[in-house]
Amino acid sequence: MTDRMALIVFSGTVDKLTAAATIASGGVAMGMDVELFFTYWGLNALRKDMMKTNTRFSKDFEEMGPMMAQVMKARKVPAWYELLAKAKEAGNLKIHACSQTYDLMGMKKEDLSEMVDDVLGVAMFIEAASEAKISLFI
Amino acid sequence: MDPIDLGAIKSEKVVDARGTSCPGPLLETKKAITGVSVGGILETLSSDEGTRQDIPAWARKMGHEFLGFIAEPGYDRLFVKRLK
Numbered sequence: 377m378t379d380r381m382a383l384i385v386f387s388g389t390v391d392k393l394t395a396a397a398t399i400a401s402g403g404v405a406m407g408m409d410v411e412l413f414f415t416y417w418g419l420n421a422l423r424k425d426m427m428k429t430n431t432r433f434s435k436d437f438e439e440m441g442p443m444m445a446q447v448m449k450a451r452k453v454p455a456w457y458e459l460l461a462k463a464k465e466a467g468n469l470k471i472h473a474c475s476q477t478y479d480l481m482g483m484k485k486e487d488l489s490e491m492v493d494d495v496l497g498v499a500m501f502i503e504a505a506s507e508a509k510i511s512l513f514i
Numbered sequence: 515m516d517p518i519d520l521g522a523i524k525s526e527k528v529v530d531a532r533g534t535s536c537p538g539p540l541l542e543t544k545k546a547i548t549g550v551s552v553g554g555i556l557e558t559l560s561s562d563e564g565t566r567q568d569i570p571a572w573a574r575k576m577g578h579e580f581l582g583f584i585a586e587p588g589y590d591r592l593f594v595k596r597l598k
Contacts, residue, residue: 401537405544406575451535459537466544 378468379408382501382508388417389432390456391444396514397459403510404467411504412460413496415474418514420481422473422489427457460491472496520584523593525557526550532561532589539565540572543594547578550596555581561589569594 381403385396396412403410414422421430433441454462463469473488473495485492505511529546531539539560550556558569566583569592573580581593 398537401541405537405540405572448535452533452538453535454538462541466541 379406380411380504380508381408381510382411382505383413383511384501384513385412385414385418386416387434387514388421388430389434390430390441391434391437392514393418393421393430393456394448394453394459397456397463399512399514400469401459401463401466404463404469407467408509410463410467410469411472411501411508412470413472413474413501413504414492415477419473419477419483419488422457422471422492423483423487424489425487427489428455457489457491464491470494472500474498518581520582520591520593523555523557523581525593526554528557528559530559531565532559534560534562536562536564536568538562540568543569543572543592547576547594547596552596552598554596556594556596558592558594559589560592565592566590 383396383400387393400410400412420426431441431445470493471491473492475495475497478495527546527550529542531542539558539562543556543558547556570580573594578597579595581595583590583592
């Protein structure tokens with residue numbers, strides 16, 4: 377059976393989203409099945425109207441956000457959502473929306489990026505994570 | 515096994531990932547390997563420090579052979595033989 381990675385993406389700041397997307401695309405490159413569960417601010421960041429304009433950065437290093445954004449651009453680090461899109465094309469990566477957040481934030485399917493595969497509850501994550509070799513909360 | 519003369523290798527394909535940070539060179543390599551015939555050699559150019567460890571780890575996992583790298587000024591030439 378193919379190795380699996382299961383990530384919970386809770387954070388909605390660009391720095392943590394980039395870390396999550398880098399780890400996820402690394403997993404795909406290494407031949408793993410990757411299951412991403414986007415919840416709370418992570419899922420909020422997948423809103424179509426939010427995805428490309430989001431410049432939020434972790435509060436504890438907020439003042440470095442603009443500088444990091446420039447450096448990442450200069451180093452040709454793809455945007456986190458571009459990394460995810462590429463990883464999705466390259467292998468088996470699924471993006472799940474957390475049904476609780478989906479409900480609490482009054483989301484509709486059309487509000488979210490087309491990269492989102494489905495809306496799932498926590499039990500589905502537990503099932504995926506319990507058989508995963510790598511499981512992280514970001 | 516005799517040491518391989520990397521300088522004499524004829525690469526079937528060269529992918530230039532210089533100037534991109536992790537995971538750029540790894541993803542480029544993964545993508546490019548399918549364009550090389552089994553037994554052929556893929557050469558990746560990378561200026562990212564982590565690639566020297568990333569590509570061997572990837573090759574082990576995917577069942578290809580990492581042949582080594584040549585350090586050039588400011589970048590590395592990394593060689594992978596496609597085995598399947």
